Amino acid sequence: MYSVIDLRFQDRPEIIAAYVVPGPAGVALVETGPGSTVAQLEAGLAQLGLRWRDITDVLVTHIHLDHAGAVGHVARASRARVYVHPVGAPHLLDPSRLLASARRLYGEQMEALWGEFLSVPGDRLHVVEDGETIPAAGRRFRAVETPGHARHHHAYLLDGLCFTGDIAGARLPRQRHIRLPTPPPDIDLPAWHASLKRLHDLRPDALLLTHYGPVTSEPRRHLEAVGERLQAVAEFVYRRWQAGESVEAMIAAYSDWVAEQAKAEGADADAVARYEVVVP
Numbered sequence: 001m002y003s004v005i006d007l008r009f010q011d012r013p014e015i016i017a018a019y020v021v022p023g024p025a026g027v028a029l030v031e032t033g034p035g036s037t038v039a040q041l042e043a044g045l046a047q048l049g050l051r052w053r054d055i056t057d058v059l060v061t062h063i064h065l066d067h068a069g070a071v072g073h074v075a076r077a078s079r080a081r082v083y084v085h086p087v088g089a090p091h092l093l094d095p096s097r098l099l100a101s102a103r104r105l106y107g108e109q110m111e112a113l114w115g116e117f118l119s120v121p122g123d124r125l126h127v128v129e130d131g132e133t134i135p136a137a138g139r140r141f142r143a144v145e146t147p148g149h150a151r152h153h154h155a156y157l158l159d160g161l162c163f164t165g166d167i168a169g170a171r172l173p174r175q176r177h178i179r180l181p182t183p184p185p186d187i188d189l190p191a192w193h194a195s196l197k198r199l200h201d202l203r204p205d206a207l208l209l210t211h212y213g214p215v216t217s218e219p220r221r222h223l224e225a226v227g228e229r230l231q232a233v234a235e236f237v238y239r240r241w242q243a244g245e246s247v248e249a250m251i252a253a254y255s256d257w258v259a260e261q262a263k264a265e266g267a268d269a270d271a272v273a274r275y276e277v278v279v280p
Contacts, residue, residue, distance in 0.1 A: 002161070004213060005044030007037040009066070010113070014173055014212045015278050016066055019163060020048060025138025026056025029080070030156060030163045031210050034069030035115030041070060052077035057136035061165025062153040063088035064183070065102055065114040067210055072118030075125075082120050083134050085145070086127045088152035092120040105183070128154060146199065148192025149181060155195075160205035162219070167195050169226040170211035170278045175271055177262040178222075178229050179279045181211070189234055196227045211278045 002021045009015040018041055019030040033041055055078040060068040075082050084092055091098040095117050103110050128134060130145035142157040146167040156163040170179045200223045207215040207222060215222050240250045262272045
């Protein structure tokens with residue numbers, strides 16, 4: 001029903017996934033990864049016997065660069081339809097504000113990390129509302145609005161599969177540890193918890209994480225664990241903030257804390273380092 005392309009972000013395996021879903025009316029791509037991994041995406045498609053022209057539809061869960069940075073390139077190369085949350089759509093037409101915000105975070109690392117972000121042609125862009133059915137590749141995807149990580153976030157349901165973007169956290173294959181992507185400026189704890197409950201109540205058969213791969217064993221328990229980790233992260237930061245700890249000290253303490261959590265849950269040194277690439 002679907003294939004996973006490992007985009008080998010920063011030349012590391014199993015960091016960012018793109019999902020290829022064939023159907024009776026074409027081929028859908030869920031997530032494109034960043035502009036810096038376009039060549040790897042093209043190579044992954046070729047291994048599946050596909051070319052750009054075969055992609056008919058692209059669904060992005062949200063517009064952060066690691067999920068949608070290559071969407072303009074894919075739309076131009078394939079002429080595919082692009083489906084996106086209404087808050088994210090203007091930034092795909094004109095990414096200047098999005099890129100300016102990202103540069104504040106990444107500075108001189110922007111190009112090496114994310115590559116080029118091309119705008120999506122207006123005639124390719126389709127705004128998707130909550131609950132809408134998307135006829136991508138002749139299949140019936142359902143958009144589920146899931147804010148918390150970002151205001152412009154959708155998960156997508158297809159026959160029991162749930163493409164989760166970042167709302168279900170990051171968990172590397174063969175690992176138990178869950179890492180939460182919490183970049184500024186849109187983190188909303190109550191909304192994130194509500195989104196997790198909404199997905200939990202939909203009873204998906206599998207979660208397809210962008211970071212990284214399928215969760216097929218107890219997907220609802222995974223969603224519960226994300227909520228527990230989210231609460232623990234909030235409490236960790238809150239206590240130090242209230243105590244007047246400096247940002248620099250909090251970052252150092254948090255980095256040590258999440259690394260120790262990963263180790264306690266069985267991650268070796270390589271896995272700990274890869275988690276830091278997924279969610280620095």
